Amino acid sequence: MKYLCLVYANEEQLHSLPESPEDSECYAYSEQQNPHANFLASEALESVETATTVRPRGNDVTITDGPFAETKEQLVGFYMIEARDLNHAIDYAKGIPAARVGCIEVRPVRDLDI
Amino acid sequence: MxxxxxxxxxxxxxxxxxxxxxxxxxxxxxxxxxxxxxxxxxxxxxxxxxxxxxxxxxxxxxxxxxxxxxxxxxxxxxxxxxxxxxxxxxxxxxxxxxSTQDIDDDQLRLIFTCCHPALPEDARVALTLREVCGLTTEQVASAFLLKPTAIAQRIVRAKRKIREAGIPYEVPEKKQLPQRLNTVLQVIYLVFNEGYCASSGDNLVNSALMDEAIHLTRQLSHLLNTTEINGLLALMLFQSSRRAARTNEQGKLLRLDQQDRSLWNNQQIKEADRLLQDILPKPDMGPYTIQAAIAGLHADAPHYKDTNWREILAFYDLLIRIQNTPVVALNRAVALSMAFGPEEGLKAIKQLNHSGVLDNYHLLHASQADLHRQLKQFNQAAACYRRAIELSEQSAERHYLQQQLDKLNKP
The missing domain is CATH 1.10.150 (DNA polymerase; domain 1)
Known part of the structure; x- marks a missing residue:
């Protein structure tokens, strides 16, 4: 099964806590062989201050500054993986370096019904 | 056959x-x-x-x-x-x-799946009772004091999550086991109680459910030997030992003081005593071990009048510190009344329900009625018995409460 591991953290602290990971460590985690899951893709995101929300309705498009929802912790990156089951996906998520200063939402990917 | x-x-x-x-x-x-x-x-x-x-x-x-x-x-x-x-x-x-082993393991796998931490806590118990133990949605609902539709919805959502999030059917690895065990024990004890108290219907003692719970706990104990697993096993064995003595020929429920103690199953009491002896001195006693110790004090009293209520109260004081629930508080109030008199017990019960959250809990009204009766406050006793009868879903229990009420009217 494919899982998307969404990394949430408080942006203001993400890079400044003693436990904060260096970019090189995040990159290394995606490169290294993992016994629990196969890595498919991952990216880090720019700050939510750079986010734009687009909402088309009929002929109108509403464009607003900022993220879709204001939350204490923000979406700061993601890892897409292929794992046997949720337990394996959780084991992979536990090791994501940024998880130390935030949390990971593990979501199964839904196959489109086509 | x-x-x-x-x-x-x-x-x-x-x-x-x-x-x-x-x-x-x-x-x-x-x-x-x-x-x-x-x-x-x-x-x-x-x-x-x-x-x-x-x-x-x-x-x-x-x-x-x-x-x-x-x-x-x-x-x-x-x-x-x-x-x-x-x-x-x-x-x-x-x-x-x-193999037989495969099939036994499957039940254990299913328990751990139903008790997976990725499921909401309330759904884990409902799902296990429904899927592992085969209780009806109505029985599960009454064990939770909730409506069947609410339980059905919980179960449907949990099953969907298991399927769509890919929660596997497996016993967790050793290092994750202790963490995952607590919910499993909670579930097993609810299963046992559903058999022991059979909250609705006429089948007062649902032996199969009790045996199922004991069997599951033995399997768990075999897999992972912890204080609380063995504590739970001891607790259930003590309670199960009274099975034959809990009802008379007419299926009427008998209280501890009315039971013929020679009908208690000595073999189960001995096994539970042995389990307790091994675990009681340990400092990490959990709620099941403490409850087992209380049940053991009842089991070891040759007659009801020999019951060591002060020691029982001391264990309840210990229990309420780690498990401050209405049920524990009510039982503590009863132990208090046995050790120090009905006025003390009534005071504790009134304090317990001063906010009115427990108004629908039939045992609270039944206990209150008993204490009023002991104090010869017959009008208050009658009102409490009526309320308890109204709330009880168990016919043998209703019958017992009705008898107590009738006795008040012919002193």
Whole structure:
């Protein structure tokens, strides 16, 4: 099964806590062989201050500054993986370096019904 | 099973084995609904074939195998799933072997799946009672003091999450076991209590559920030997030992002071005593071990009047510190009244329900009634008995409360 591991953290602290990971460590985690899951893709995101929300309705498009929802912790990156089951996906998520200063939402990917 | 017709034997097999068969089918098929349907179809097939062909040598394996093939047939008919069915057959092979060990492990796997931390806490218990123990949604609802529709919704959502999030059927690895164990123990004890107290209907002592809970705990104890598993096992054995003494010939519920203690099962008491002796000195006593110690004090009293209420109260004081629930508080109030008199008990109960949250808890009104009666406050006692009768869903219990009420009127 494919899982998307969404990394949430408080942006203001993400890079400044003693436990904060260096970019090189995040990159290394995606490169290294993992016994629990196969890595498919991952990216880090720019700050939510750079986010734009687009909402088309009929002929109108509403464009607003900022993220879709204001939350204490923000979406700061993601890892897409292929794992046997949720337990394996959780084991992979536990090791994501940024998880130390935030949390990971593990979501199964839904196959489109086509 | 001589003397029984084949239909009766199949019905007995259903009663005793259907949950185990279901657990294995869930593992083989990876889907609750599919497994449930497959099992029902396997039993219908048995009803058709066995009268003519005789009962197979290994009926359980026959039923699992039949259920599996019925499910594959069903999947093949659904065109969308055909590819999956082929892959499934390739994966598991057309023939497969099932040892008794495999089947027992499947039930354990299913428990850990139903108690997975990725499921909401309230859904874990509901799901286990429904899927592992085969309770009806109504029984689960009454164990939770909730409406059946609410429970049904919880179960449907939990099953969907298991399927869609890919929660596996497996016993957790050793290092994750202790963490995952607490919910499992909570679930098992609820199962036991559902059998012990049978909250609705006329079947007061549902022995099968109690045996099931004890069996599951033994299996767990075998897998992971912790204080609390053995504490829970001791607790259930003490309670189970009173099974034969809890009701009279008319099915009427008997209180501890009315029970014929010679009917208590000594073998179970001895086993529980042995378990307690091994674990009691440990500092990490959890709620089950403490409750077992309380049950042990009852079991060790030759007569009701010999009960050591002060020691029981001391254990309740310990228990309420780690498990401050209405049920524990009510039991503590009763122990308090036994040790220091009914006025003390009443005070504690009134304090307990001063916010009114426990107004629908029938045992609270029943205990209050008993204490008013002991203080010869008959009008208050009668009102409390009436309220308890109104709230109780268990006919034997209602009958008992009615008798207590009637006795008030003819002093």
């Amino acid at each position: 001589p003397g029984l017709s084949i239909q009766q034997q199949i019905s007995l097999l259903y009663k005793q084995q259907s949950r185990r068969i279901l657990a294995t089918l869930i593992r083989l098929l990876g889907d609750f609904e599919l497994a449930e349907e497959a099992m029902q179809e396997a039993f219908s097939a048995a009803l058709k074939q066995w009268p003519a062909e005789g009962i197979p040598e290994k009926p359980r394996a026959w039923l699992i195998s039949a259920g599996r093939f019925k499910a594959i047939d069903r999947l093949r008919k659904l065109k969308r799933q055909a590819a999956w069915a082929d892959e499934f057959i390739e994966h598991t092979g057309d023939s497969f072997s099932l």
